[in-house]
Amino acid sequence: MDELYLDNIDEYVNDHNKIVTYKWLSLTLGVHVNTAKQMLYHYLDHKRKESSAQLHATYLVSGKFVDNGQTSHKVSVVREDQLEDFKAKMSLVVSVHVYSVQRALLRDSGPLYAVDYDAVKDNLKNCSRYSAIHCASAVPMSSVELQQAREVQQAPTPEPENKKAGMNGDTSPVLKSSAKPPKGIMGMFANKSAPKSQDKTKEMKPEKKEDIEAPKSKPVAKANPVANFFGTQTSKKPEKPVKEEEAPQSSSRAAQQLERSKPEEKQETVAPVEPQKDTKKDSRSKTKRLEDSDGEEEKMEKKKRRRIKKPEPDSSDEDVIPDSPQPVVTREPSSPSPKKEVEPDRHSHPSSEMKIRKRRRVMKSHTFVDGDGCMGYSLYVYTQALSCFTCLYLFMRNLCIQGRAGIFCEKCVLSKNALASAQLNFFSLRDLIAAFIFLQV
């Protein structure tokens, strides 16, 4: 290999004062990433021997970590001065290579991302040309298959797709399935597989083709039963985006002090984060719908359904009232296990749920800054009935046990107006939304 590259790298690092990452180098010089890594290593070695200019390097270390008996595989970018410490903590070091070389001592990892951003963006179509990660079955779809896939998705839900603007494409699975409640108990059993595989389709569209075939016929058929199901509520066609569904509900609800705009925006942001867990969630939410269909307003039901869809799977343990696992077992062997965890909670919920529905709950959510200057999310809740308070307390206790929230006031005080209140502090926005939606019912 000729030594010209050493001069090239020297020019980038010293004259232009650039951060040279292996990825940027491979795209700039047109070489395989492993060659780029070796080039950087040799350059570093060469310069260190000469001991001329001061250079700093970062390394990519990957290996196994043991944490409380649990092994995990960790991949990190570390500065050179922290490298040995880091390697010592790992139980097994799988690979170490130079990530970048630069003159400046980087205080944080932000510039490392910024440096590659433009180079990757320019080479988006062939950014993996020099990559070492290959998958033989990951081939781009032919134009015919692409067309078919597009037709399948465009047919059932044209409107939820509108919401894609400003969000990842991944949001559409969640929105779509929440917009398609089942016809009834029997309808649910019949159609349960369709939305689920539809979701999967959306997520894995670029990679797997086999999922596409399954839901092709189903989504179109579903549109009609769903429309009939809602009957009188013509304004709430399932095809409408979730936002519009919320609007009539909020006006009808007693809790008008709710800050509607915020939760809606938050819900939209929650949606893109959940694509991977969709399939699991679907099974549980479907069975939840079964429970709800007894003697409730349709509005409530829709709200509930959406409620289940939106929260994260890990937080839906308390939200979801599991139904008989039979319909679930046939499709997803993994889902019965989360179901079983939820069973114990079931008993406290149905009775309290009934009461909750009839009572008022007023909530305000806002962000706060706690003592350390860290941002958190808090939800201030108060109820007007003692019965509500007990279930509220159970709910909060569950959240605390799961480590997802902190309660600001340990005791919930009953004031003169028989009001019980508490402030829940959440560490993540998702959990706040989940709680918010749950408590609204």
Next chain:
Amino acid sequence: MTTLTRQDLNFGQVVADILCEFLEVAIHLILYVREVYPSGIFQKRKKYNVPVQMSCHPELNQYIQDTLHCIKPLIEKNDAEKVVVVIMDKEHHPVERFVFEISQPPLLSISSDTLLSHVEQLLRAFILKISVCDAVLNSNPPGCSFTVLVHTRDAATRNMEKVQVIKDFPWIVADEQEVHMQEPRLIPLKTMTSDIVKMQLYVEERAQKT
């Protein structure tokens, strides 16, 4: 595909908005990289699709925002020639000056649809350059503070003194001591030319800092 002239105030406002947003991010980043304030008050945020460090301290943020709010009308009218972030040591002698020279071409032409994304790319490069500037600069003595100076064309400051843009946030004419530095060393960082604005960033550094 339209050509606008300087008189089109709407577009002038757009340019001023873009520049002020950028200057806010740049000032925060300079404070972080030059360690004017402890790094604990900074938090990673996203701007121009890359992570940047912004401070969480409310008073500092308010100060920077008020400063830029007052500068904005000057930029709109193309009266601001330079915006300078001066880092001073304990005796209030400047040790470093980050100079943003701004000029706007007389005829603003939006000739391409990708203008704004191109500008974003250029601003991203500025952010990156500031992040690595400590390779070319000597480290500052401890206990530094900072201030922002604006060099204007002609006599635009006369208007500023008459009209207080923000209440209780007066601008005063800078001392000679703050404006000029002894034995400055000039280090250019980045230049950008685009259809809507031309900007140059360089650092004047005092040869002996301690």
